[in-house]
Amino acid sequence: MGLDSPTFGNEVITTKLDEAVNWARESSLWPMVFGTACCAIEFMSVASSKYDISRFGAEVVRFSPRQSDLMIVAGTITYKQAPILKQIYDQMSEPKWVISMGACASSGGFYDNYTTMQGIDEIIPVDVYVAGCPPRPEALLDALLSIQQELRSKAYDPNRHKNFKGLLDV
Amino acid sequence: MFKHFLEFFPTTKQKNNTFILEIDYKKIDAFMCNLYGFEILLDISAVDYESDGLKIVYIFRHTNLINTLVLSSFLPHKRVNSIESKFKMASWLEREVFDQYGIIFLGHSNLKRVLNHHQFVGHPLLKSYNITDGQICTKSDSLEDEINKEVKKTSFSKDELMFLNLGPSHPASHGTIRTLVALDGEDIVAAVSEIGYLHRGFEKSCENHTYSAIIPYTDRLNYCSSMMNNIAYVKTIEEMLDIKITPRAMKIRVMLMELSRIMDHLVCLAALLVDMGALTNYWYLYNPREAIYDFLSKLTGSRLTVSFMRVGGMSNDLHETWLEDLQEALKQVQEGTETTLSLIKDNKIFSDRTIDIGVVSKDDALNMGLSGVNLRACGVAHDIRKDSPYYGYDELDFDIVVGEHGDVYDRVMARFMEIDESIKIINQVKENLPDGDVNIINHKVVLPPKQNVYNTIEGVMNHFKLTFDGIQVPKGEYYSSIEAVNGELGFYVVSDGSGTPYKLKVKAPSFTNMSAYPKMIIGHQIADAVLTLGSLNIIAGEMDR
Structure with a gap:
């Protein structure tokens, strides 16, 4: 933003609308934590004093999808859980982002078996994957920062997952 | 007898x-x-x-x-x-x-699937079922048949009641427990629970891995205290092999088990108080866990899922600064619990919300499947550490905490007091830690030292055979258990003499604790149901396996 713009002195800041909106979005991502397993315990650490996600403006953890714009899928997603994950994702309004936290959510992890979904990207589109079983808190913060970085550097594209077709999409 | x-x-x-x-x-x-x-x-x-x-x-x-x-x-x-x-x-x-x-x-009143989804076809633990044959679930079960059956038992008709789903995606239900309640106003008149949302095929996976390769899977049963699961599992296998571990390993295990008990209780209490609206306590109780994580990171290289135990001992001996790290962690735990207790002990809101809520009588408790601290809170003095002691628990001075009323208050306070008892045990053990090795010498069970693996052909062969063929457990079946955080954690293992278990079943305390839950909340309000669930400390990884 043009904080040092000479035209209007110090009272007025000139910028582009997109940039102002992105700046606001970037600093107030509200997570919807879809926590199911071990990774959710590590998310508790991310939200606690030591790692403190509020330093990045994302501490308003809402379990209500209508109020959130950043879904963090923390934990194993089974076939039984899949329709619920999909429903909650659909209930979130645009703009929205998805972080797949940990090995299970990203690929099924070492649960290569009859009950575990082999990655949530089989049903919903994912923006950032975080490795680890579970990932350290720093790794999740890094994923958050990368979404913020992207928001800062380019315009938000609501159609970026337009061609995505998951297993549960009819 | x-x-x-x-x-x-x-x-x-x-x-x-x-x-x-x-x-x-x-x-x-x-x-x-x-x-x-x-x-x-x-x-x-x-x-x-x-x-x-x-x-x-x-x-x-x-x-x-x-x-x-x-x-x-x-x-x-x-x-x-x-x-x-x-x-x-x-x-x-x-x-x-x-x-x-x-x-x-x-003659079963409701014989339907409990872990797999309702659209699942076949029975996955049959040997003929291929482990990777997943089946997609397109829609959740409505549970209508079950709740209607329960409503019929009451004096209400279906039209008079409102039906509400608590979970599975709800912060108080750990994302994995669904309870469908029938409400008369705010009061719950009938309830059914659905689980299995975190059924990750633990038992089928075990039948496809060697005994050592199962250890990481046990971490993820109760991920709040993974060390405890490690120990329960390797103890069972060691008993099947008739192995006696070294005195030092035994004491280190006791110490780590009690530390796990503390860290698990901390999460349970912190989360329960958040559910009650008392967020401040969350920071007081959760932050000491970071000190414990620091200790565990230095010892095992991992914060949460440690995979530290091995059949015959453990991965490595204690690290150099373990004593200071442990003392610092315990100090923080004590400060945290004292501060929290000073906030809630004489707090009218806390008392009103917890006393006489979710009561289970002493007679019902065992029959309903309660275990561990939940059972003791009802007044049943059953603790495996006292009743059939292992790892020298009989030589240690500690009390088992027994409640009186079996309500939420008793379960919460019992956990606070168990933290104190565990600190007492750790203090006794750390003062008198025996010297010596942590692993036994038995090349059929314990991996050879890396020096031998890199420098001798015998070492390489030994390492190779143990890794690929696995530890050969004698043919037979066996059950063994320990007093874990949520109750009796047991492993039933059937061995066919090979390096992979033929069958491995976890006796999971959270599963049976949870089966008692729908009956406990009848007659209470929705907000009480949330606290009752919190006080039982259901860990989904262990419940659904």
Whole structure:
């Protein structure tokens, strides 16, 4: 933003609308934590004093999808859980982002078996994957920062997952 | 004491405190009428012997609270009478066996799947079912049939009530527990719970991995205290191998188990108080966990899922600064619990929200399947550490915490007091830690030192054989358990003599604790149901496996 713009002195800041909106979005991502397993315990650490996600403006953890714009899928997603994950994702309004936290959510992890979904990207589109079983808190913060970085550097594209077709999409 | 029993069943085998008995399927009903003193049901499972048929397995505890009986029987017709009317907790256990093996329980009131989804076809724990054959679920079960059955038992008609889903995606239900309640205003008149949202196929995975490769899977059963699961598992395998671990390893295990108990209770209490609206306490209780994580990171290289134990000992000895790190962690824990207690102990809101909520009577507790601290809060003084001590718990000075009313208040306070007792145990052990190795010397069980692996052909071969073939556990079946955080955590293992278990079943305390839950919340309000669930400390990884 043009904080040092000479035209209007110090009272007025000139910028582009997109940039102002992105700046606001970037600093107030509200997570919807879809926590199911071990990774959710590590998310508790991310939200606690030591790692403190509020330093990045994302501490308003809402379990209500209508109020959130950043879904963090923390934990194993089974076939039984899949329709619920999909429903909650659909209930979130645009703009929205998805972080797949940990090995299970990203690929099924070492649960290569009859009950575990082999990655949530089989049903919903994912923006950032975080490795680890579970990932350290720093790794999740890094994923958050990368979404913020992207928001800062380019315009938000609501159609970026337009061609995505998951297993549960009819 | 067991003279009469052994005369009656001369084929009974005994190992430590566990009796193993196989009977004819026609005699099951007669056994269930008598029970010969084995009146506490622990678990029900089955084993698939392919062409030899399906075998049902019941695990009982004697009323002396020491001895365990593993009772099994081949079922040629794949059906057996339900024991639901005798043991309330059998309801879900039988549903699980039906779900996983297809055994029909005659006379069961609600024989439907419990872990796998309702659109699932087949029975995954049968040996003929391929481990990777996943089946997509397109829609959740409405649970209408179950709740209607429950409503019929009340004086209300369906039209007078409102139906509400609590979970599974709800912060207080850990994302994995769904409870459908029928409400008259705010009051719950009927409830059914659905689980299985975190069923990750633990048991099927175990049947496909060597004994050592299973250790990381056990971490993820109860991920709030993974060390405890590690130890419960390797202890069972060690007992099957007749191995005695070194005195130092034993004491380190006691210390780490009690530390796990503390860190698990901290999460439970912190989360429960958040559910009540008391967020400040969350920081006081959760932050000391970071100090414990620091200790564990230095010791094991990992914060949460440690995979630290090995059959015959553990990965490595304590790190150099363990004593200071441990003391610092315990200091922070003590500060945290003291501060929290000063905020809630004489707090009217806390008392009003917890006293006389979710009450279970002493007589009902065992029958409903409560275990561990939840059981003791009801007034039943059963703690495996005292009743059949292992790892020298009998030489340690500590008390078991017993409640009186079996309500949320008792369960919460029992956890606070157990933290104190665990600190007491750790302090005794750390003062008198024996010297010596942490691993036994047995090349058939413990991996050789890396120096030998890199420099000698015998070392390489030894490493290779142990890694690929696995530890060869003698043929047979066995059950062993420890007092874990949420109650009795047991492993029932059937070995065919190879390096991979033929069958491995976890007796998971959270599963049976959870089966008691829908009955506990009847007559209370929705907000009380949330606290009741929190006070039971259900860990989904262990419940759904």
